[in-house]
Amino acid sequence: MQFTIVFLLLISASLNVYSQNAKDFTNEIFLKRLNKDSLYLNLKKKIVSEFAPEKPGQWGEFVKGVVRNINTRNKIIAFTFDACGGKNGNGYDKELIDFLQNEKVPATVFVSGKWIDANFKAFLDLSKDTLFEIDNHGLNHKPCSTDGKSAYGIKGTSDIGEAFDEMEANALKIEAITKYKPHYYRSATAFIDETCVTMAAKTGITVVSYGVLSGDGVAFASDSVIEDNVIRKIKPGAIVIMHLNHPEWYTCEAMRKIVPELRQMGYTFVRLDDFEKSNLIK
Numbered sequence: 020m021q022f023t024i025v026f027l028l029l030i031s032a033s034l035n036v037y038s039q040n041a042k043d044f045t046n047e048i049f050l051k052r053l054n055k056d057s058l059y060l061n062l063k064k065k066i067v068s069e070f071a072p073e074k075p076g077q078w079g080e081f082v083k084g085v086v087r088n089i090n091t092r093n094k095i096i097a098f099t100f101d102a103c104g105g106k107n108g109n110g111y112d113k114e115l116i117d118f119l120q121n122e123k124v125p126a127t128v129f130v131s132g133k134w135i136d137a138n139f140k141a142f143l144d145l146s147k148d149t150l151f152e153i154d155n156h157g158l159n160h161k162p163c164s165t166d167g168k169s170a171y172g173i174k175g176t177s178d179i180g181e182a183f184d185e186m187e188a189n190a191l192k193i194e195a196i197t198k199y200k201p202h203y204y205r206s207a208t209a210f211i212d213e214t215c216v217t218m219a220a221k222t223g224i225t226v227v228s229y230g231v232l233s234g235d236g237v238a239f240a241s242d243s244v245i246e247d248n249v250i251r252k253i254k255p256g257a258i259v260i261m262h263l264n265h266p267e268w269y270t271c272e273a274m275r276k277i278v279p280e281l282r283q284m285g286y287t288f289v290r291l292d293d294f295e296k297s298n299l300i301k
């Protein structure tokens with residue numbers, strides 16, 4: 020473990036670009052660069068050979084080792100917003116972000132490499148606002164699988180090497196742009212296999228699923244339906260899943276109802292990182 024982490028620190032240093040020019044960081048260019056980086060390639064080789072004998076294990080949103088909730092009895096919850104990208108939506112719900120900023124609601128944002136490519140300026144703005152914590156939603160928004168399983172019609176990564184790139188390359192891409200390497204990862208669709216979760220842990224990544232499904236992505240979900248889904252299931256420590264990449268959905272309208280309602284119920288809002296140090300993430 021220690022050895023792997025040292026390796027990763029060296030890779031970060033070798034990618035020491037920290038430019039903020041969108042074209043230096045497209046998935047295609049960034050992966051090309053990693054594929055010429057001997058440290059990255061050596062680590063990938065080491066992980067692939069270590070996990071090659073493993074069976075994928077269970078496939079799902081809540082397999083062993085993923086985080087569903089914050090472990091607390093206090094009335095705190097974490098809103099998380101996915102930015103999926105590519106065919107799964109390259110939009111940016113600016114109205115939602117404006118609302119969170121105006122209301123000073125901290126939130127965790129899971130971004131894919133594809134979404135960053137389509138929204139570089141918005142991504143930079145989000146990353147500079149301390150209200151938001153940026154985390155990893157995969158390089159190409161593929162569900163993380165070691166044998167090519169699919170979820171909701173989205174084909175997952177086909178083997179251990181591609182799964183490693185999906186998680187690690189996007190974490191390094193986010194770090195190269197923002198100087199901050201996210202250590203939380205949510206697989207595209209939240210489906211993942213057990214081997215991917217163990218692999219993630221090996222490189223210092225914690226896999227996050229969710230405790231409360233807002234259902235903002237369900238066809239024709241109105242703001243009242245989303246509001247009801249959240250309020251009905253809310254409990255201390257809940258991690259709520261929503262999206263920021265579909266301004267045409269009713270996420271923002273629902274949040275306008277949910278936030279004051281939860282405040283009235285005595286809840287406050289946190290980012291996932293706020294809990295890491297106190298070991299409350301389980």
Ligand SMILES: [Zn+2]
Pocket residue numbers: 101102103107156160206207208
């Ligand atoms: Zn997604």
